[in-house]
Structure formats: C-alpha cells, structure tokens
Ligand SMILES: [Zn+2]
C-alpha cells in the first residue's frame with residue numbers, strides 16, 4: 001500500500017530547500033546581459049517590487065509582454081528569448097536549469113510500522129520559467145515571413161487612412177481579435193463546436209490582409225500556446241511540384257499542415273500551371289481541415305461572389321482568363337498564357353478560381369473580413385508596410 005504527497009507540498013518543500021541554499025551561499029552575482037526586447041526596466045522593477053517570492057514568475061508570465069525579440073542570424077531572422085530578460089535568470093525554483101524535480105513519497109506499511117520511500121524524477125524543461133522558450137519555439141515553427149515577424153494585433157497604425165477607412169480597419173481588427181478568442185476556446189473544447197472555424201480575408205493587394213492574419217497567428221501562439229504554421233499558396237504548389245517530380249507523396253509536408261492548430265494559407269488561389277495531382281493534394285488539405293474543424297486563416301485577392309472590384313481600379317491590360325484547372329469544367333486556354341498572373345483576381349472570383357467544391361466548403365465554415373476600399377500601402381511612397389501599420 002502506498003500514498004503520495006500532494007504536488008503543492010513537494011513544491012513548497014523544494015522552494016524552502018532552494019531558499020536555504022541561497023542563504024548559505026549568499027545571493028548569486030548575476031552579470032546583466034544586454035536587453036534586446038526593451039523590457040529590462042520592466043523586469044528589473046518587477047523583481048524588486050515582488051519581494052523575492054518564487055511565485056513572481058507566474059505573475060510575470062500572465063503579463064502579456066513576453067521578453068521576445070527578433071534576432072538576426074547568418075541563416076536569417078528568428079525569434080529569440082531576450083538574454084537580459086529571460087525569466088530563467090531570476091528563477092528560484094530551478095536556479096536556471098529549467099528542470100522540475102518531482103518527488104514522490106511512497107508510504108509503505110510493514111509489521112514494524114510505516115516507512116517512507118522517496119523517488120525523485122527530473123522533468124527537463126518544464127519549470128514555469130521555460131514558458132517563454134516554448135513560445136519562441138512555437139513562433140519559429142510557424143515560419144512567419146520576416147516581413148511580418150513584428151506584426152502585432154494591438155499596435156496597428158491606421159493614421160494614414162481616412163475616417164471611413166479607419167473605421168473599417170478598426171472593425172476588421174476587432175473582428176479578428178474576436179475570431180482568435182473563439183478559436184482558442186474551440187481548440188480548448190470550451191466553445192460551441194458549431195462556431196465558424198475558417199477566416200477568409202479578401203481584398204486588394206497590399207491592403208493589410210497578410211499582416212492582420214500573421215498578427216492573429218502570433219496572438220494565438222503567444223496568448224494561448226497553440227501551434228501554428230504560415231504557408232504561401234504559391235510556395236505550397238512549388239513544394240508539391242517538387243514532391244511530385246521526385247515521386248514522393250508529399251505526406252511529410254501535408255501531415256504538418258493538416259495537424260497544426262492554426263494554419264494560414266496566404267494568397268489563396270494565386271498561381272497557374274497547377275497539375276491535377278497538386279490540386280488534388282490541396283483539395284485534400286482543405287478538406288481535411290474542414291472535416292476536423294481546424295482553425296484555418298485564408299488570405300486571397302480573389303473575391304467571393306458577393307463582392308466585385310471597382311472597375312476604375314482594374315488595370316487596362318487585363319484579359320478574360322480561362323486557364324482554369326480549378327473549375328472542373330475548365331480547360332487551359334493557351335491564348336491567354338501571357339496574362340500576368342497577379343492580375344487574374346481582377347477578373348476572376350474566388351469561386352471561379354478554386355472551383356465549386358472548395359469554395360462551398362470555405363463559404364460554409366468561414367467568417368469573412370473584407371479589405372475593399374482600404375488603400376494599398378504600395379501607393380504610399382517611401383513607407384514600408386510595417387512602418388505604416390505598426391506603431392512601434
Ligand atoms: Zn529584454
């Protein structure tokens with residue numbers, strides 16, 4: 001017969017042990033590394049105020065400002081934990097190891113009375129102070145393009161827009177924040193499963209669709225610890241082409257895209273010269289996420305049936321395009337093969353582009369945010385996209 005001590009009891013005894021050791025050895029001398037995330041003042045003042053209690057950490061982590069910054073490496077940009085503000089540095093529970101020691105006390109009864117047997121199990125990298133590192137890993141796994149790595153849903157700059165556009169953009173942002181809240185509860189199983197779980201952002205090039213989508217993805221990763229992945233539609237087609245040419249099934253890539261909590265497919269419908277196999281695979285992907293009610297965010301320049309681009313905005317050099325493999329009845333029309341692919345959305349709808357099967361599924365389970373009448377940042381000279389939209 002055996003019984004175990006509660007987790008809280010073990011935790012507090014461990015805490016006492018660490019405090020005891022620190023009293024013996026004196027406060028550890030820490031050399032403050034350089035702060036990259038701009039929060040060192042915040043963390044230092046927090047730690048002074050909070051009277052050295054070990055549960056400081058949980059309070060720090062509930063604050064939404066994670067000490068994360070974008071680091072430049074020889075292989076490109078990536079997210080990293082700020083070396084100066086890393087919660088490990090001040091962690092009294094694990095002394096920076098990140099490990100959690102789980103003690104189990106078994107009480108045995110024998111003829112001579114009770115005796116205890118204590119076992120210690122080390123659980124690596126599960127101390128509360130490693131939370132930021134897990135978030136950083138999720139962010140890096142999401143493969144957000146570097147242009148959008150700093151996207152932040154709470155700091156969209158909309159000062160360059162007129163009043164109508166400002167109102168529309170603010171509504172779009174609010175709608176997306178609400179979708180994120182619903183999505184997180186849906187994944188955690190605390191929400192009515194009939195809720196929409198796709199989000200489609202439609203509208204002209206450069207109006208901020210991808211920025212809002214990546215900002216939402218970051219919010220879901222950072223605030224809810226969910227896994228996510230950004231994939232560009234054209235990139236996906238190219239990957240599939242490569243898999244096909246090497247006579248591989250594309251299964252490794254697709255398993256990840258099917259399973260991830262949140263998937264962004266950017267520039268949905270863009271591209272040409274797709275073959276049947278590629279389209280079948282894409283259809284499988286959308287179908288799989290549709291069937292398993294997985295949160296999926298789509299951005300597209302192609303509009304649903306209810307919207308139409310303003311004639312005045314459409315460039316003069318466009319053609320009626322018929323090279324439409326998506327449409328089950330469509331056959332390639334080689335006479336329009338020279339039409340610039342980035343202009344097809346002026347003349348084709350999302351339905352025409354992706355075919356009835358995929359379109360109907362998307363319509364059924366998707367909320368829509370439209371960016372019609374929001375000007376393209378490219379029209380505003382001398383401003384980069386993020387300078388324009390991020391307040392920092
Ligand atoms: Zn920092």
Ligand SMILES: [Zn+2]
Nearest residue numbers: 091094127129
């Ligand atoms: Zn720790």
